[in-house]
Amino acid sequence: MVVTSAPRQAHRAAGQVHLSAGVVRTELDRLGMHHVADVQATEHRMLEALAAGERTAFAAAAAERLLRGHEARPPKERRAYPCAWRAMLDAVWSGLAGDPGAFREVSRLIAEFYLSPYHHDNGADGPDDATDDAVAATLYAAQCHLHGCVDFAMWSAACGYDAAAAVASADLSWSHRRPAELDPHTWQLAHPALQAELERQLEDLELLAEQGGMLAADAQADRAAAVERLRAQPVGSSMVR
Numbered sequence: 001m002v003v004t005s006a007p008r009q010a011h012r013a014a015g016q017v018h019l020s021a022g023v024v025r026t027e028l029d030r031l032g033m034h035h036v037a038d039v040q041a042t043e044h045r046m047l048e049a050l051a052a053g054e055r056t057a058f059a060a061a062a063a064e065r066l067l068r069g070h071e072a073r074p075p076k077e078r079r080a081y082p083c084a085w086r087a088m089l090d091a092v093w094s095g096l097a098g099d100p101g102a103f104r105e106v107s108r109l110i111a112e113f114y115l116s117p118y119h120h121d122n123g124a125d126g127p128d129d130a131t132d133d134a135v136a137a138t139l140y141a142a143q144c145h146l147h148g149c150v151d152f153a154m155w156s157a158a159c160g161y162d163a164a165a166a167v168a169s170a171d172l173s174w175s176h177r178r179p180a181e182l183d184p185h186t187w188q189l190a191h192p193a194l195q196a197e198l199e200r201q202l203e204d205l206e207l208l209a210e211q212g213g214m215l216a217a218d219a220q221a222d223r224a225a226a227v228e229r230l231r232a233q234p235v236g237s238s239m240v241r
Contacts, residue, residue: 002120007102027186034198036161036189044154052148053096054208059141059156060092061204061230066134066163066164088140092145097219097227106142113139128230133163157201164197204230 028035047055067089070082088109093103113119137159144152166175169192178187188194207230214226 015225023183024189027182028189031186031190033190033195034202036194039198039202040154040158043157043201043205044150046209047150047153050205050208051216052144055148055150055153056092056141056144057096057208057215057227057230058201058204059137059144059153060089060096062156062160062201063089063092063134063137063141064231065160065200066137069163080130082132085135085138088142092138092141093227093231094146095214096223098223103146106145106207110139110142115132133159133166160197160201161194164191164193167191167193191195 008170025035025038028184043058047058050058067082067086071086073079088106091102091105091109095106137156140152140156143149144156168188171191171193173190175184175187178184181191211226211229214222216223
């Protein structure tokens with residue numbers, strides 16, 4: 001993997017929508033839809049109860065959706081830099097599947113990234129390639145693989161939300177279809193891209209809570225099967241910007 005970009009200096013909320021707590025939450029509840037703040041609180045609580053490998057798997061699943069979104073583009077529209085992070089994410093998955101050399105490979109790739117000219121403190125004057133949601137999510141998943149922290153897993157998931165929020169913000173046809181009685185912020189949060197991402201994150205955590213112990217199994221086949229189940233996900237247009 002040739003690293004050619006800068007890390008996120010701090011997690012940004014690309015496409016983040018306004019949350020007016022009372023009205024929006026009430027309307028989303030009535031629609032049977034998720035409120036991002038509630039989902040994030042649930043995720044944090046569940047991640048605290050999971051082992052480091054399970055947290056990494058959750059982070060890697062979020063990154064996988066975003067990276068596949070780039071890879072699903074037609075070749076002429078595909079951005080080379082995010083796709084170059086496939087090697088990093090595959091190394092994380094290999095580690096989860098039990099590859100003893102994956103920890104060192106992930107460490108090497110992170111070091112290569114940090115030593116590149118694209119890891120900088122020049123703000124807007126420097127390259128911004130690594131602010132891409134797929135790149136940032138993959139970096140967070142890799143760091144979670146090394147350190148097992150809840151925060152890295154949460155930040156990777158937040159990248160998935162940010163990407164979906166950007167899709168929702170850009171979908172002008174969706175705003176025109178808003179029922180008159182609904183708050184505009186509620187309708188934006190009800191966008192299918194946002195709701196699908198939040199739902200998938202909760203599904204991943206439920207799977208890990210039920211079967212995450214398989215990631216610590218001695219049998220290589222059992223670990224590989226658990227990893228493949230987490231990696232298996234459709235590539236939809238919601239994550240392709």
